[in-house]
Amino acid sequence: MFAFLLNGQSVTVRDDGSLLDYLRDVAGLTAAKNGCGEGACGACMVLVDGKATRACLLTLAKAAGKKIVTVEGLSGREKEVYAWAFAEAGAVQCGFCTPGMVISAKGLLDRNPDPSPAEVKKALHGNVCRCTGYVKIERAVLMAARALRENQEIPVDGKYRLGDRMPRIDAREKVLGTAEYVDDMRVDGMLFAAVLRSPSARAYIRRIDVAAARALPGVEAVITANDIPGRRHQGHIIPDWPAFIAEGEETRYIGDALAAVAAVSKAVAKAAVQLIKVEYEERKPVTTPREALAEGAPSIHPRGNLLAKTVLKRGNAAAAIAKAKYVVTQRYMTPPTEHAFLEPESALAVPEADGTLTVYTSGQNVYDDHHGIVSLLGVEDSRVRIISRMVGGGFGGKEDLSVQHHAALLAWHAGKPVKLTLSRQESIQVHPKRHAMEMEFTLACDENGLFTAMKADILADTGAYASLGGPVLQRACTHAAGPYQIENVDITGLGLYTNNPPAGAFRGFGVTQSCFAMETNINILAGKVGLSPWKIRFRNAIEPGKVLPNGQVADAGTALKETLLAVRDVFASNPAAGIACAMKNSGLGVGVPDTGRAKIQVQNGKAVILTGAACMGQGLATVMIQILCETAGLDCQDVDVHVPDTAITPNAGTSTASRQTLFTGEAVRQAALKLKADLKENGLGELDGREYYGEYTGVTDPMGSDKPNPVSHVAYGYATHVVILDEAGKVARVVAAHDVGKAINPTSLEGQIEGGVVMGLGYALTEDFPLRDGVPMVKFGTLGLFRAGGVPPIEVVIVEKNPADLAYGAKGVGEITAIPIAPAVAGAYLRRDGRIRTKLPLETTAYRK
Template sequence: MGTTGTPTNITQGSKTKGGIGESTLRPDGTLKVTGEFAYSSDMWHEDMLWGQILRSTVAHAEIVSIDTSEALAQSGVYAVLTYDDLPTAVKNYGLEIQDTPVLAHGKVRHHGEPVAIVAADHPETARRAAAKIKVEYRELPVITDEASATAPDAILIHEGRDDHHIGHVPHPNIVHRQPIIRGNADEAAKKADFVVKGEYTFGMQDQAFLGPESGLAVPSEDGGVELYVATQWLHSDLKQIAPVLGLPEDKVRMTLSGVGGAFGGREDLSMQIHACLLALRTGKPVKIVYNRFESFFGHVHRHPAKLYYEHGATKDGKLTHMKCKIVLDGGAYASASPAVVGNASSLAVGPYVIEDVDIEAIALYSNNPPCGAMRGFGAVQACFAYEAQMDKLADKVDMDRVAFRQLNAMEQGTLLPTGQPVDSPAPVAELLRRIKAMPMPPERQWESSEGSDVRQLPGGLSNTTHGEGVVRGVGYAVGIKNVGFSEGFDDYSTARVRMEVIGGEPVATVHTAMAEVGQGGVTVHAQIARTELGVAQVTIHPADTQVGSAGSTSASRQTYVTGGAVKNSCEAVREQVLEIGRRKFGTYHPAWATAELLLEGGKVVTDGGEVLADLADVLEGEAVDVELEWRHRPTVAFDLVTGQGNGHVQYSFAAHRAVVEVDTELGLVKVIELACAQDVGKALNPLSVIGQIQGGTTQGLGVAVMEEIIVDPKTAKVRNPSFTDYLIPTILDTPTIPVDVLELADDHAPYGLRGIGEAPTLSSTPAVLAAIRNATGLELNRTPVRPEHLTGTGPA
């Protein structure tokens, strides 16, 4: 993915080979790049049936009738189920608000909503049968924006809402509202020498993960079901699935199967309940695999947003106040919208010191596709707007844009607009200094002694230009992202660690329910075990629900929280191992009682390096097995009137510098470089750290210049549900991404680490937009930027 600069301040490896601080390789890496990795869609079972989902062809309509007779009559069909066939009174599910029906009932609320499911002996048979189901719709007006959602006579997306947010929202079509009020923004505005305002539009982005939604449900002899599925949170799925099936949780046994990626798109259920229902109805294993067209309808997306900002500054560059309103479109169902609102509002000011703020964030119900979690989770949309505002203000004050940000940068001890102090390093000014000091890429790279290299030009191999009309631009941005679940959520993880002798060698087994979705958690867990237990051989048990919850692989939390649980359990195992050693060998050497004992390289050693015993001898005939939970510091919900409260656990920071070449005549953009500086607290696996930063940076690039799900404003139908029309960056679009890693430990976190994966997704997008503005002089207040925005043939 481009090339990296020389990372700085990267942690050196631990004393134990393959431990914390080393760039150990991921066990799934080679398999994925060679095409040998077993994804959940590759699973197979004898006598297996195939499931298929019939989805609505309209976005908002009453269901007049459903006729399944032709589908049931087709040879090879074993079952056809609609809402009326669901086995229990629990027919809805949801992450926080259970407003999503397993199958549509009464009406459909978005294009592509599941209406019926089919099981057949061949996938084509299932598809043909689903196509024979006749659904009569009576179409209703569609709600597609804030004006239509909150009008006095607006049709309600969900009639009779009774969730816990309804009491504090001004309209039933608003999912959640969170104000953040600190100081007096109106009075502070009077002190401003300069005021800038902006209205920003952020497009709907898809997670575009490897491997579409898929899974295999196998009915078991005890009346339960075994579910093998690609997901982000096994135990959350379990709590939503079991009530719909009418089964106790211990009879829904879930095992993680191969996941290609997630980025938030697998936090919500997709095919899980449908596969289980069909398996229990037919008594046969049922596999469901979405094609890519279905996948665009089968998971939530990043919230599109409208953002209205006002900032003020004095003539010497100090920020005086900020007002903003953030409108997030949550689509037809709530998903994670309330939490996204909390993030967007509480981080709306960015990594800056502003004493007086007036913030409001809301999420709408609409007939657009449901939106929920995606990497960056509300902070991405806000960062796009506040960073554009920083550039505007810097220009008004006539200051260098980086210097302006540094002057107003937060630091450790800064009070956020929520009143929460930042109690760990916040090196915002330093990250900006580092990113500005990095060497610039050469000018006119397309020119060489051998001739023109059009691959370096906007338009690339399409050979649209040889440098005529091409202008370079440079832009900067920095962002702040919270780590972990917030606002009073009981965020914990569980880990079971076992240590025993196998084949004459001490072996540690780590068992968690953590979903490995490509973030490298299984690698880090093995590194932690090697470091804490001093063993070379570590086995990672497959993730399932036979161990306590590990929470979601999201919010940059897994290394912090589940890594903390693994460390906690390893420490307990180590103490028990040492106790066994004291019992067996303590009388032979006084150091067993008097020295600080460590486990290193399969041996028990003193802190002075003296070897007391082999671990294999200590554990011979015995095993130690510990399962413990680990929680981070408690948080509280933000006050619903003022937004005050210690709502977050930790923060991560990243800064980017984008260098672009723009063909101003054709509106084509080539991003040459996206340099990043990020504080990671402690680099547990330096290679993985670089990969996470480069991956997040590239997703931010995608939403800056190409990625957007297009929804027809008149019909609320998705117009581009395929990779033919929904464009994502390829390796040819990915620029050089030099990375400068800073390590300033957070004393509250295991090993001092910081969540890494989301922060670079924030600042990469506004940096690219800032560079394009720098090249063109255009305002460009929306993402993604398209050629027509740069050539004057479309709205900018």
């Protein structure tokens, strides 16, 4: 028996176990989140006798006799202060880490009511945030400290329109832990799932014996490939990813599923999985694209090992390179990297009385999930409904099916609700990563430093399955020459299957890799010409009316030069500064159908926005409210947003390609214009029951178009980043200037940029994803993620220059924020020691020897 105080109440438990499991599964206190289960992320922080402690590492026996406080146990005054401070500062994005941050903040402020910024950083060392970049979290803690210390009155929400710093509408619930993520959900009769995965990256499966698992008391369903009633193979574009590997087939990576179990408890489900016997023959995996290309290499898929080839040619690059004054050729290597979103994948499938199935998910598009599950079950669309709960980060890593389909299949067979949540290590093994790439880039210029040609060959490791490897390769190629005026380009990209974990969408979508190569080549070329890295970029920068390397004519909203001018002085005054530019598309582009959709329904005196667009931390719901209020003249208190739901909300496409603010934002604007017309003659309350629909479709030209100037994408954002090193060789400051078109919500925009900068610093300096025979050799705690104490000051410069009416001129910013940082860091080290670094993470730095 173990007794302790929990939020002021006496608690006695009989059996030992994890404190976190007790809080969540027994006490029903879900503010403490299970982000990693290994004490590395801090999402499960609680106070133990006043000290911030990771609940996942504390047993009930060790908690005996102690005072435990969770976010639910804060005083009313504390809840109001923390909710206000974190919302006002913009410290909340996906929100999964936020209650843990609040606990660490309280632990600090209880013993030190007036901390310094350095003390705040130190107190947050045990907490990881993948979204915000920590800047606004630290500000929120200092704001909360002052409010508590001086007994400040908490301001009442004001009125907000376009361009105002409106706090996120979901911030309070996320701060206080009442926002519901899928793994927080409990329903009557719910079963728990576990999945048996491949014994190695490449194994021939002879036999799968599930008899012992089925016989285990408490097990209610065991399924394999034989139990799939519909289409077994799934995939966004190419259906090459089987929900289960069948007997007589080879596994293609360590995350392949062989069988799944649903049982009355997590423990029974895990025990049942261990009872499944697999007879297999281990085979040598193919672990590099060059191995996959080699003659006689085993075919990972029936169609061979080449997933995709992208070619982009304009002019005559070979001739221009041959006669150029200066030429630089370098080979570059970038690794796979892990998204490390704080919320591991989770899904809950619930059979309904009418024979339909409702699946609660945390993915990046409920309609993608719906399409996959319907085809897997072999049923009509109306038989499956997908509803999104809060999404604890994504960055592209939650676009593919990971748990949704297995939970649905188990629930379909068991006839009971089934929840499947991945452990952190399963998540690391299962979901797609950023593509590793090997690249050779050549850049040529004349005697004045004007670029005359560039040539690139890109080899991408797409891993075991296609996912979005084809489009990622396209973006790496279409953006490879950067935001410059270059008439002659010759770019070829190959994407190869291997037995590594799949690679797919990840913030930057292939451009993080090719930008690192191109921008580093520019720095080397600048030295040959005798120009500063800033001047050679400004001299070649794209301007409105000029032609991009992919042939598209830059529009009037193009502001790359303005971002360069914004950082000119800071770069010129710091000899240890590096600089890099980037461009990134908004929308899918290249001829792919792409539509944002939204409805506005007037319900009980409120205008409710309905859209299937996923809000995964980027603040989309708040932005849509601001667009509606600006267009229709309403106050934000008169507006609400419905969660994505395939039964109610229209398909607005995936939250990817920095597209939702532009595409679905414009759809909301179109619907709001119709509402505005009716409001001229009626009050909002008089329009109850009315519905207004809006949509926007971006029309672009396909790859390989024979047009002289094809429209590759409907919009591009541009950015220039400057990284300054200190005397010890560590990053002392980052200045990030972004052409955003129009800042709908500056606070959210800054938060996106700060978060992307920190993610980019990790990519440049500390993050790696080592593999051995296709198996990840990392845990969450060894990924190399930046923590608060390692983040330098970040200055965000917002450039607004876009006369377009489309979404009030807004451009997507989510992806571009992470792109220019790695080459800017490499450029800073090049200026510091003269060494050209061509591999990420960068070697021989203060971060990595």
